Each structure stands twice: as structure tokens, then as C-alpha cells.
Amino acid sequence: MSALKMPPGPLSPFSAPLNGFDSQPLSFSDYGVDELFTLSFGASQDNRDNALQPTSGSLVRFGAEQTIPVGTGNIMMTRLRGSYSYYIPVNWLDLTGFGLVESTQPQTVAFNVQAGTVLGDLPPYEAFILGGSNSVRGYQEGELGNGRSFFQATAEYRFPIIAAVGGALFVDYGSNLGSQGAVPGFPAIVRGLPGSGVGYGLGVRIQSPVGPIRIDLGFTGEGESRINFGIGEKF
Template sequence: MFIKKILFFYVYSVLNLVLIASSEGQTIEEKEPESPTCTTANCLQPTEIIPEQPSDTRREIILPNPTRLRFSIFGNQETGNFLFGFGRTLPDNTALKGRTREPVVQSLSTYQSAFPIIGFIGYRLAENQRIVFEGRGETRSLGGDLSYSIAPIGSQGIYSINIQTQRGRSTVFDEGKRNVDLPNNDNAWVHRYGGGVEYAQLIDNINLAVAINYERISIHDAMFSNQVFARDEFGNRMTVSGEGQDDLVTFNLAGLYSTVNDEAYPTSGTRIRVGVEQAIPIGEGSIAYTRVAGNVSQFIPLNIFKNRQTSDTLVLNVQAGTYLGDVPPYDSFSLGGGESIRGYSDGQISSGRSFIQGTVEYRSPVFLSFNIFKQTIDTRGIVFLDYGTDLGSQYSVIGRPGVVRDKPGWGIGYGFGLHIQSSIGLFRLESGWGNCGDYAFVVKVGDRF
């Protein structure tokens, strides 16, 4: 209880200081003449879903992620200070946790459907403040994120606080050659709720964010069930505490470096994501670990077809991560699926302490372009090769979920597909084969890199 009071006081103090800074900043702003140049503060105004290229790169901290689905035809309306629509509007680089927030690596432990429903609603409280709720719903997961952001006048950064909740089926506790359920023969659902405080700043081409987060994590037998489970049907632990629920307090650092020529569909440049998470042993489970992850993508224009207006591209991607200390089973690195090793279902390959995966993907120039409802549709072909391994680390995860489900630990996927790009977003139709004879056809929204 004493520790929780300290955390509450810390959060309260940070917000109080931020609000004071905001009040002082607005007084100064009244004395200064208006300037057409974008500042960090006025960048917090609601933006259209397909914004123009900003003149000040600090605007990128809070712009919507352009690689994700967005409906500019009938959604994303702005009326005064009010903003709502479909798609994502939270920043692309963040150290806060939430179902709709962008991860450093794509080894996710929650299922992702082909067409999730993602929407947001926001309100601009002042020139330098906004509040946004963003939600995501699909057949096997549901999540919501309520955040408040402020950019004090004269400050180079943005302060944010959020509360979030998410419930979903876990790829860690599914898939594999052996089916393992809960003692009542139902599937395991992971429930999370919590919040955090973040500071984010853009320095040249590097976007940095630091945050402190708290989550209560528990295992249930349905999306809206109150019954808690500590172990599976064979007695293997599914939480660190062994009581069916854990408290997770973490310090998070997230960084994004990007020099790509097009955020939505790059054909040249580099994009690097890094993340460090330090868990503090507080509350149920007393979880302590250091998690490090990295994601590097290089887009190389080949220009093999000289008579094309668009270039073909070679994409090289490497992702890796590891835990030092405890490895909560529900957060182990999950390999396999459309965002990982194609040709396999989500989480089919591994649930490990560590992982490394690489991808080589060739993207052709646009070979077919047409218009539908005054929207230009560009179509490209792709071929790919994916490889991933957990480096034999499944045995060191608490409860050994990958071992008891007989997941192979490594895999190779290869195949081809179509990328259909429009103002709404990027649609990926990909057929993949695994080295063990598996086949998977996936339809995804947004670029995986």
C-alpha cells in the first residue's frame, strides 16, 4: 500500500507541474505575435487524417500513423475542437502501453484479425492540450486507450498520461502441435488494465519517449469473465505469482529513427525502432526483468525496370529481443503469423525468452493503377522469405507455454502476394508456405515494417 501511495503521488506531482507549465505558457503566448510556423504546442491541435507534410518536424510526434487504416471518405471529421473518425491518431513512437499503440517488434502475444475496427474520438482543450480516446475491436480482442497530452509553451516535448484496458486471446497459450486449455476446457484470455505517464521529444530524426507504466494482468476463460485461473489443465503456471493475476510496474524507453522517403509505403531510407523495459518488483508476482528489443528496416530502390514511373524495392528487416530476469509467460516473444514468420498461424512457432527474425522482401513497381469512387488504387507484387528462431529459449519461460504445446522453436516462411495501396490505407494479400509444409493466406492492413 505504501508503494502504491508513492506511485500515486509521483503521477500527481508530474501532472501538477505540467498543468502549471501550461498555465504560464499561455500567459506568455498572449504577449507574442502570432506566427505561422508550427510549434510543439500548436501541433496538438486535431489534425486531418491525411495531413500535409509539416514544416516543423516536431509535429511528427503527434501525427497519426500513416501506415494504418484510415477512412477519409466518410470518417475523420473535425468540427471546431472536436475530432472523431476511423483509424489511428496516437503517436507512432510511444513508451506508453495500450492495445492500439505501436510496438517496437511485431512478435505480439495477442491475435490480430485482418480487419480490426479501430476508431478514435478527441477534443482540443486548449491550443496546447488535447484528450483522445482510441479503441480497437476484433473477434478475439478488445481494447481502449484514454490519453491526455499537453505541450507546455517553450518546451521542446510533450507530456502525456493514459489509462488503458485490453482483453484478448493469447497466441502464447494457443497454437502448437499439442492443445492445452484451462482446467474447465476453455481457452485462456489475458485481461489487462492500467496506465502510465510519458514524456516524448523529437531530436533531429530521432523520436524519443520515456514513461512509467502500471498494469494489472490476469488470466480468464472469456472476454467478460470474472473467473481467474492460475494454471492450465496440466498444472503449468500462467502467471508469475501463481495466483492468476500479476502487478507489473515498468520504466519504458522507446526510440524511433527514420529517414524513409514515404512514411506510408517507403521505397528508400532506413527505419530503426528500439525499446528497453525495466520491470520493478512491486505487487503481486514481484516481477523483475530487463527487456531489450530492436527492429531495423532498410528500403533499397533497385530501379530494375527503367520504363516504370515507380521503383521496385528490396526490403531488408531484422528484429530481435531478449529478457534478462523473469519472463512472464503472457509476454514472452511469440513467433509465427502475418506480422512475423508468414506461412504459419499467429504464435505457432515459438513462445520464448529471446528471438531473432529476418526478412528479405522484393516489391515490384506499380503494375496496375485504377480509380474507384475517385480514389486511386495502386497494385504491386511481392515475393518474400522469412526466418525466425527463439534460440532454444522456450524452456526458460515461466510455465514453459511453448514447450508444453510442442512448438518447434524456429521456422522458415516464403511466398508471394499483392499490396494494394489507396488513400484509405495499405492492404496486404499474402500467401505463405512454411518449411514443415504449413500454408497460410493472410489479409492484413498496414505495412509490417
């Protein structure tokens, strides 16, 4: 059995030095503890034909979060985020000849763009994270970068394979729009993360009572690959 041994004394609000860089702040306050009181607002317009497996229509979402400066953190932060998805029914492949797929099972081309920014104070742990199953696939969570702002886009072709299994071809793009230097402590710069990149690949969707189980094999622009898992479609 192993245990994590901590040095004596109070916890520091700074990380240990990394790759020759000085210690990086882990909190916004100098005390190592932030207190956040947040008000959230969201609005959406949903014109999709199916919420779990859409094949046509569109979905627009907007969200805003506002922190109230109370407690030790005294943080005044506004987070804005928007997303637009569009779905087009297509019939590009004739899969009925194999006898495994009915002609009525849909094929779909799906597009999504989203962006966000943080105004005011920015604790390092509140920065936008890029990479992972719900971001740019082929990268692990946060491996592409982080930033005060971000932009992300995806195109995906979804098609049936057999009755309970579907497939997908996809390409993702994400960027922190050069805002990694606006995150306190510069964590993405310290870790040498690229800040923007492309992921592409293919995946399967297995139907379950909780929605499609998503398994994607993604490749990065640098030629690396990774399997990403998720529940439900990415968008």
C-alpha cells in the same frame, strides 16, 4: 445458444493438463493475478523517403521496457528489442509494356532484421511470440514458437501491378534461439512447436486511406500454407 461453463470455486493460476504434461502456470504469481507497472523507452533514426511506402533509406529502432516490482506479482523484468530496416530502389521488371503501370512507379528490395531478449523475471504471457503476419508468414500467430529471446529476418521484393495494387515476393526467418525452455511452464515445448523456421511466398498490396492492405500467401518449410492479413507494410 452456447455458453462456457466454469467449474465452481476460484480460478486456478494453472492450466489444465495437456498432452500428458502437468498443469502449466498462467501467471507469475501463485495467486493467479499479476500486477505490472511498466516504464517504456524508445528511440529511432528514420532516413526513409516515405513512412508508409518506403522505397529507399533506412530505419533503426530500439525499445526498452522496465517493470517496477509492486503489487502481488512482484515482477522485475527488463525487455530489450531492436530493429533495422533497409530499402533499395531497383528496376528489375519492365511492367510498362502492359499499359497498366507508369515507368515512375517504384520497385523496392527491403530488408529487416530484429532481435530481442527479456532479462530477469518472465511471466509466460510476456514471452516473445513467433509466427503470423508480422513475424514469419505461412504460420499463424504464435504457431512457430515463443521464447525469452528471439531473432527474425525478412527479405522482400515489392513491385507495382496496377495503379492502386502492388505485389511482393518475400522470405521470412524466425528463431527463439533455443530459449523456449526459459519460459515458465514451457508452453512451446508442451505444444510441440518447432521454435525456428522459414516462411516464403507472395502477396498483394491494395492502397487504402489507412495505408496498404496486405494479403500474403505464405508457405512454411514443412510445406504448409496460410493466408496472412495486415494493414501497412510489415516494416
